[in-house]
Amino acid sequence: MKMSTLNEAYQEHPLTLGDIIPIDFSSSFSLPDSHTWSQPIDDDDGFSLKDAGSSPMPTIDLMDPNAKKLITLACEKWGGFHLKNHGIPFAVIQGAEDELQRLFSLPPPQKMKALRSPGGATGYGIPRISPFFSKFMWHEGFTIIGSPSHDVKKLWPNDYQQFCDKMENYQKEMNTLAESLTEMVFDVLEISEEKRKWMGASDLRMALQLNFYPSCPEPSRAMGLAPHTDTSIFTIVHVKESGLQLMKEGKWINVQPPPDTLLVHAGDFLHMMSNGRFCSPLHRVVPTVSKKRCSIAYFYSPPTDYVVSPSVTGDLDAARFRDVTVMEYIGIKAEKFGESLSVISI
Ligand SMILES: C=C1C[C@]23C[C@H]1CC[C@H]2[C@@]12CCC[C@@](C)(C(=O)O1)[C@H]2[C@@H]3C(=O)O
Ligand SMILES: O=C(O)CCC(=O)C(=O)O
């Protein structure tokens, strides 16, 4: 049997065009009803970010000899951390960010040339999770799985190489970093060599999401990216601005990234593999000011035929999740979204 790619796994769950086309944000001088999420500033809801302050999440130095232990503790307590001394050259990050800016500053009709097709997984459009919410997000995205060239050629037929080079460099660096973080937590979870065989084969299988949150006329009533957990082992996010919030014990916590750090958080696959020990935090992005914001998220996942199974280390512990392949879980997520982890709970 031919193994399906991540791309094909997402293509199995088509969307409708209405779920893909972004509005022309540049001509929106007020918030349309379709994009209005809440009453103006409600303090209890935590929707406003009057005092983003510093992040309560730990910052971990990858060069610290105790890094493995600190990462384990952070994954248990928060499901994520800020990472410094991550070893990714500044030029690689800046290169990807410059290309992101170049892409999203194109006029809307040109961006539409790279619109994701209803049966497609990559290209330009609103977030995949949009159909699960009754309002639209103040967001446009560009999804890359493997090489971006197919989609980018539609934007810049003669000048796509620069974009591809910058993004592929970024993907390679992220892949190496994600792999070493994953090795650490797999050691802690006592995951066997057999179950790690897929690692190391960097075939650019992993996904990259360029997120752009245009400047917003009424930030306190708009949603940048609605609450979700990620379909990954780890997600690594390059972001400088505030706006990301993580759910912890029923409260939204602001995570303002310290300078020169990457934000790392666990996804659903790590939650399952750790038998619930590491959480896959629910997170969302709220527009903080009427300024534009961007981020680049890298999703590190096993191949689609990999069987995700909980690693049960303690003698008295029992598996809390049934085994699922990555492919099967992507299907469950496309249907059940936020209920997916409970669907496979034992
Ligand atoms: C590899 C991935 C992970 C995806 C789907 C696919 C490509 C795009 C990713 C995102 C990016 C934006 C949030 C999210 C929730 C979405 O709508 O698209 C992510 C989703 C997931 O984590 O499930
Ligand atoms: O923009 C951000 O800070 C987070 C993006 C995110 O959660 C995602 O792409 O899955």
Ligand SMILES: [Fe+2]
């Ligand atoms: Fe996310």
